[in-house]
Amino acid sequence: MSRHVVARWEDIPAGGRKIVRVAGRELGLFNIEGTFYALKNVCPHQGSRVCLGRIVGTALPSNVYEYTYGREGQILRCPWHEWEYDITTGESLFDPNVKIVSYPVEIVGDELVVTI
Amino acid sequence: MGITIPVPVAEASQGSSTTLQTIDADLHHHIANWQEVAPYAPEGLRQRLARPGGPPLARHGFKMIGPRFGDAPRPSDANGKLGHPAADPAWVKAEYIDKRGVDIAILTGPVLSLGVQPNYDMAATIATAINNWTLATWVRPFSCFKGSILVAHQDPAQAVAEIDRLGDDPGMVQVLMGSASEAPLGRRQFHPIYAACVRHDLPLALHIGGEGAGMSPPATAVGHPTTYFEWYGSLPQVYMAHIMSMVTEGVFEKFPTLKVILYEGGLFWLPHIMWRFDKNWKAQRSETPWVKERPSSYILRHFYHTTYPLEVSHSDELAEILDIVEGQRTLLFSGNYPNWELGDPFEMITGLPAGLRSRVLGENAMALYGERLFGSH
Helix, strand or coil: CCEEEEEEHHHCCCCCEEEEEECCEEEEEEEECCEEEEEECCCCCCCCCHHHCEEEEEECCCCCCCCCEEEEEEEEECCCCCCEEECCCCEECCCCCCECCEECEEEECCEEEEEC | CCCCCCCCCCCCECCECCCCCCEEEEECCCCCCHHHHHHHCCHHHHHHHCCCCCCCCCCCCCCCCCCCCCCCCCCECCCCCECCCCCCHHHHHHHHHHHHCCCEEEECCCCCCHHHCCCHHHHHHHHHHHHHHHHHHHHCCCCCEEEEEECCCCCHHHHHHHHHHHCCCCCEEEEEEECCCCCCCCCHHHHHHHHHHHHCCCCEEEECCCCCCCCCCCCECCECCCCHHHHHHHCHHHHHHHHHHHHHCCHHHHCCCCCEEEECCCCCCHHHHHHHHHHHHHHHHHHCCCCCCCHHHHHHHHEEEECCCCCCCCHHHHHHHHHHCCHHHHEECCCCECCCCCCCCCHHHCCCCCCCHHHHHHHHHHHHHHHHHCCCC
16 A cells, blocks of 8 residues: 555546546546545446546436436446446446445645555 | 147155145136127126127237147047137146146136227226136136136226226236237336236236237337247247336336236247346436346346246256246246147146256246135135
């Protein structure tokens, strides 16, 4: 385990993202309402650069014929096959065992530090 | 027809001391004379059932090629003229039930195009008449026969009324609809029918037969087949469409105890839709957010299948497919008497993997239908 400075947090506004390379891998950094998340830029399905996908909300699990849109800005859709991932955990919405590798993020001064 | 039919030897039930029961989920009793059925109809349209040739029924226009009854036994009159093999319950009991060692047979009757008849009220009248006639002439006098509540689902309100009328009758063990339908069966107008099934704890049986008739769409998704051969071979796609509709429209989220039996559809196509459906759900889940589990889990939990006609020519593949579709739990023996044009129903299951035979012949049906199978009526 090692800690890496990956970005200045001011460079990633709320709702934004930044792709960085660190320790031989590519990461997506996401700012959701002031909280930062780091996901490996590899879709567990077929290896796409998943962090380039659309950041959206989704229809939450609901009763039959009811539609509840929510989690705007927290769902990442893979650009290849539109699988949905929860940015805050990396987990896919259809099976929590299918997940993007995620890393802990800290704010240290002006900088974001990721532990890999 | 002078053919000696081998009597199946009852086999031990997997080391258990319980007596093996053979449950035949599909016996097509026959109306030889509508004038005998007419008195059981509600008064309003009764006389139309009594007309020569029976009530008006739209048909698909296909006629079977080959020996329609195969080697099914047939009665003959004093002049040697052969009669219908399933018109007389006493004959069927003596010549099929008793000789083949069947303990209980579930009657699935003659009019499987009822749900696509254009006259809703006529269809509901026919359903009521057949149900009453079946109870009075087949089920009450013979403990070996159990009835299905036939409903005409094009008018869900009348179908629900019929289920509520007979749903607690001890002689009835399921609700029966033709799979031929104006619309996919998951659509919400049919949900009251499923609520009624659940209310009376009755499985729902779907049976092919009316595809292409009356108000039915063409029997295939690309248009009308030309021949009986093409028509019959194409029918599993109807079940594919109904399964997909019922899962995506949330039928099993609304009615988690509903069980559906698909009659005469085979099995080998099922793994395909399970896989394809699960695959697509990963991306398309948000369109039907009430589908909370992978689609195949609903399919495995809610659908049952029957053995006539089972794809048996490749026994290794059969074992593999049965494993995928959990056939040790979901496959029911169906005799399809007397429509044996594809062969003898017992010979059809000789290729079942070891250990599955007793489950398919009886245990699965007992688990599905429960006490109703054995209650007095």
